[in-house]
Amino acid sequence: MPALPPARRAALRRRLLAWYDAGHRDLPWRVPQRGADPYRVWLAEVMLQQTQVQAVIPYYERFLRRYPTLGALAAAREEDVLALWAGLGYYARGRNLLAAARAAQARHGGLPASLDALRALPGFGPYTAGAVASIAFGIAAPVVDGNVARVLARLFLVEGEPAAGTVRSRLWALAGELVDPARPGDLNQALMELGATVCVKPAPRCGRCPVAARCAARAAGRERAIPPARGRPARRPLELACALVERAGAVLVVPRPAAGLFGGLLGPPSVELAGEDDPATALARTAREAHGLALAVGEEVARVERTLTHRALTLRGYRCTLRAGPPAAARWVARGEEGVALPTAFSALLATLFSTSRRVRCKNPHSRPGRLADKLARQRSSLTRGSSSV
Known part of the structure; x- marks a missing residue:
């Protein structure tokens, strides 16, 4: 032209x-x-x-x-x-x-x-x-x-x-x-x-x-038609099972592969789930093969959903137990710790875990408040039995 x-x-x-x-x-x-x-x-x-x-x-x-x-x-x-x-x-x-x-x-x-x-x-x-x-x-x-x-x-x-x-x-x-x-x-x-x-x-x-x-x-009266609206492809569902290993108020994270979702950042060990995958089996296998981690995978305790540009992301967090020491590349991230290369989706998952852990601790009958309550209950029971016998 x-x-x-x-x-x-x-x-x-x-x-x-x-x-x-x-x-x-x-x-x-x-x-x-x-x-x-x-x-x-x-x-x-x-x-x-x-x-x-x-x-x-x-x-x-x-x-x-x-x-x-x-x-x-x-x-x-x-x-x-x-x-x-x-x-x-x-x-x-x-x-x-x-x-x-x-x-x-x-x-x-x-x-x-x-x-x-x-x-x-x-x-x-x-x-x-x-x-x-x-x-x-x-x-x-x-x-x-x-x-x-x-x-x-x-x-x-x-x-x-x-x-x-x-x-x-x-x-x-x-x-x-x-x-x-x-x-x-x-x-x-x-x-x-x-x-x-x-x-x-x-x-x-x-x-x-x-x-x-x-x-x-x-x-030409076409200012609204130029350029044409671009059709966006449907977001692909993506589901990750994540291993949540907790120790003294901190969670284990590992470096993610440089290529792919959240490449090069930190996150809990995770695996992409296909429809037929058993999350516990897939997560334990990937943690072992990709990170050298021996995990006992427990129940699902946290879930976070995020909308990304091309994906509808679901993170499912499973409470896990570490059977052997973590590899050198792993690290522990405490609640509220700053300066950590964690994507916001994983930060939200860890926040959900920490919140759940606090509620569980508060309900634990072996915690100090629980033991005090039990002691007071026994004292009241003793007094009641004494009054009845008089």
Whole structure:
């Protein structure tokens, strides 16, 4: 397709930048491109992938307090990084963040001011590299995330699902033509902001849009139909049996495999259940084969359900007894312990177990309150028998 006419391109840039300069959301990572810290730009863009802004803000601020520079992050332990990431989801982002920080520090002494060098770092796709290059270094690189894709699809009446190959290529080409060579980072942020606050789905707020008069989808009366709504696949049920081994108010956890659900984090030994599996048998077998744990599996004492992006997750916790000492990779997590790389679903399961354990202890007739109550009862019984005999 032909390139954008220069006059139209210039008008769109001018209107978008004027609108952005007039006011935008006050976000902790939102800074003019010439004053941006590359590390902070990158951290924000990684955290914002498939995560809502309001959910990201406390994680972003907490992360920077712990690791204020790329060098500090590069020297961190993976377990500590994932502990800070716990609850944010998509944990591969946290592992890639650490790997890229180490690679950037070793190869360049920091994040490189080169689009190609950025793309060579772990976890840097076209969007992340373009965002860091344009905002932090003023490089005329385009960005296309979900918000920007929606803006461009409506603005230029691009038909089809934005994730489809030919449509995606067309949107990236348009973004490349539109990016402003003098203020690439600000223009990209203007497109992001417009998509997040005005050109929203399913119904854009065209009355507030600075480029509504030049929007091809609006002119055709199709602003609600472009881009088409994406059908989401049904969430697959996923059921895990989890071994809950308790000792002195703490629960045994082990590292999870790097690939797969909650990869690289900690959790109680667990096994995915198929419909025909006996949970106790499957759990004991997996604990032995995967972790070298000899367990006696007891009754189910806790259950937690969580909705993930593509899965309906059920965690079933079984009280277990450890028949031999745990392996070196295992550790004990106490109730309320912080700084542990536990996914929130497992944290909820452990909280349920601790709550159940407290109730059981309170009802235990061999506990101190129970023994005192028994003693008082015997005294009352003795007095009653004495009065009757007189």
